[in-house]
Amino acid sequence: MATHPYIPNSVPEVRDAMLRAVGAASTEEFFADIPAALRMQGPLAIPAPHLSEARLKRHVDGLLRKNTHCASQLSFLGGGCYQHHVPAVCDEVNGRSEFATAYAGEPYDDHGRFQALFEYCSMMGELLEMDVVNVPVYDGMQAAATTVRMAGRHTGRRRVVVAGHINPDKLAVMQNYGRADLDFVLAPFDRASGLLDMAALAGLLDRDTAALYVDIPSFLGTIDDGAALAAAAHAVGALLVVGVDPVSLGVLAPPASYGADIVCGDIQPLGIHMNYGGGQGGFIASHDDPAIVMQYPSRLFGVVPTSVPGEYGFGDVAYSRTSFDKRENGNEFVGTAAALWGITAGVFLALMGPQGMVELATGIVQRTAYAKQRLARIPGVRVTHEGSCHFREFVVNFEGTGLPVAAINAALLKQGVFGGHDLSTDFPALGQSALYAFSEVHTQEDIDQLCATLEKVIGQ
Template sequence: MANFRYLPNTDQDRQEMLEKIGVKDIMDIFSDVPENVRREGTMNLPEALSEYELLKETSSMAAKNTTASQKPYFLGAGTYDHHIPTIVNHLIMRQEFLTAYVPYQPEVSQGELQALFEWQTMIAEMTGMDLANCGLYDGYNAVAEATNLAFSHVKKSNKVLISKGVHPQAIETVTTYGFGKGYATEEVAIKNDITDIEDLKAKLDKEVAAVVVQYPNFFGSVEDIKAIKAELEGSKTLLIVVANPLALGKLEKPGVLGADITVGDVQPFGIPMSFGGPHCGYFAVTDKLMRKIPSRIVGETVDEEGKRGFVMTLSTREQHIRREKATSNYSSNQALYALASSIAMTAYGKEGVKELAQANINNAHYLAKQLQDKGFEVLNTKPFFNEFVVKLDKDITEVNKALHEKGFVGGYDASKAFGQENVYLLCATEKRTKAEMDSFVSALAEVAK
């Protein structure tokens, strides 16, 4: 924060700007705003502070926050405390990359386009899909764009089935998109900690555009994607898999298991938690859906001299083609964070990603075992990644307050999503040490029993 400064305008600066645009008074700029809706008088604000005073005040306010660098962090639920290689910030802060958006003059943005091209390649390889676009706003946006695609692709469809094992915020986003597009969202129950196949079979019909499942799911458990795909054989219904890209370092690729669309969020690779965002969504499909993919695809070509170059191969959004032909009217892109994640993945390499994923598996299972030894009930019946759910006897809000006083950031209240009271979702990434986990288990045993 101390490296950035806001440079205010002086009275002389303001006057020169007004003269430049041919206006005498700043209020003349607002002449089109009806007088009856304008605010009269000055706003009730404290006096302006000097730069030093302002920095001191905002630093004091920021110090009231608890961050993962201050206390061991056991909260996941969609945003995770992963290590970020130092090289990530060193590169994304270079001025030629420092834009949060995608280039609109691609011919003069070859470095940016190459970075996005490489990112697409990594996503396609990691997910086992044929191709990927150059990113979306976040993971939940990507899920909803996937259901929109399915609705437009599967004729005479009017609904999507979405597992209750999918993140609740993703379900809400799909429901909102569906309302606008004209399709319904119907939830498929979970049985124990994964999607109930029998409930899925009962709800499948010719009107279902897609089935959405998360892998690993919201409760950390690994869904049986192959079994779910088997239920869709012989139908036009698409399978959408919402996958944690880090978990794919150890799990089978969704494309191999039969996914038609694989989406998710690359936050686990090189993107800070930032109090919940911003993140960066990815979107990968099979060849048959290539021309219905939202946002843009960066392609490789050669110029008239035979030199390698990069271009926008497909730009299917309303700003590039006729509105009625667009695949999406909302396909914002997080190009800077796509770059950050590609740098992180490159820094780790294939073997490094596998090792990182295994460390997350090991830590989560170690933490679960220690809790079981203390008498806690772990509700996961299937293999899980870096999250799992525990049954508590006390109110989770009160438990988390008590844990905070003991120096820990606790887990997430997953009671509503799981369908039981006091269900506690805990996360243990590669950053959690054995000592931290042992201390957390002891603290939780004190405050929750």
């Protein structure tokens, strides 16, 4: 491999010193234990290096200019990552050096980080009406995967029934996490209403079922009857695990109120920018049931008295259950927590308060309802689950236009609009359909512009 200015170990003298230190004569000898079929036979396809910082900066700036982002385009994409207004104080606090630079919440000096995370967990607990909330994991998809594994360990069962209107990417993560000790079965949803088929679900739940997992609102934006789902799961001794958009709790009852045993989701809507695949953080919540609490693999922060009378400190709870303590015998590997995003979400929740969350969610419901009415008036366009309630997102069918979603989205993009998430591959039963998302950043004029642009591209 040629010497590369930004890969220190590519310097021959450095590489040779490393090989000497481990007693290997060559790189090939060092990797001898790895079967040849699993090793890359040839050099990495790394471009030639830019030999000055100025040239490298110009190259990177050129790459960035190719990107089209939602600050410059009108966007109606969603599906798990959402465009919201981020208050300036969220960026101000999460950019502070005592928070931004500490790895996984473990600075040498605390600087209030543990207390900030404790306050975040407390506010999330209030929003969710749950007693225990974890320090955030990587994202909501990992949180969902972890919750069903928790249910499997708690019940001693393998079978997990998953609502069929789940985000396919989330399902893939859940299957990947649980493939060694869980079996996944999809429960069908009704194409007309977008709600779970309760009769079919009843036939899938049995005494081998560890958990019923459902998102409320669903990936398609519909809102199932949580109390009926809880009753069905509990009738066979299974746990009800609910994935939830935390913003929706400004208008929807929290899952704990209708019988959910474990709740999870993503905190990205809580003051965190869409971030090129980042900016996600997964929360898990439950009641203070020791049998379930001990199944958490992630960190839990609490407040405890110190050795000084009247003084308290913030830190880990039930540390012995984590992989930090048990290593390979832990419930799961803890890994790097998304602690910075937890602090950011805490700032957002403190700023909004209960009334602010109600106003935020109410505004989204109003925009969603208006968008459903406006889009339904476009010739050839149909709101698929028009009779159902929706939060933030809903399915729009374009079969009547004679055009595939991909072509419509390409035409919209030329007009400066990101169309809805194409569902035609992941949900073929819905035909040429797209998932459109709305938030408080969309004005009535934005929605009218979307409809006018759609009419234009469909009529061409």
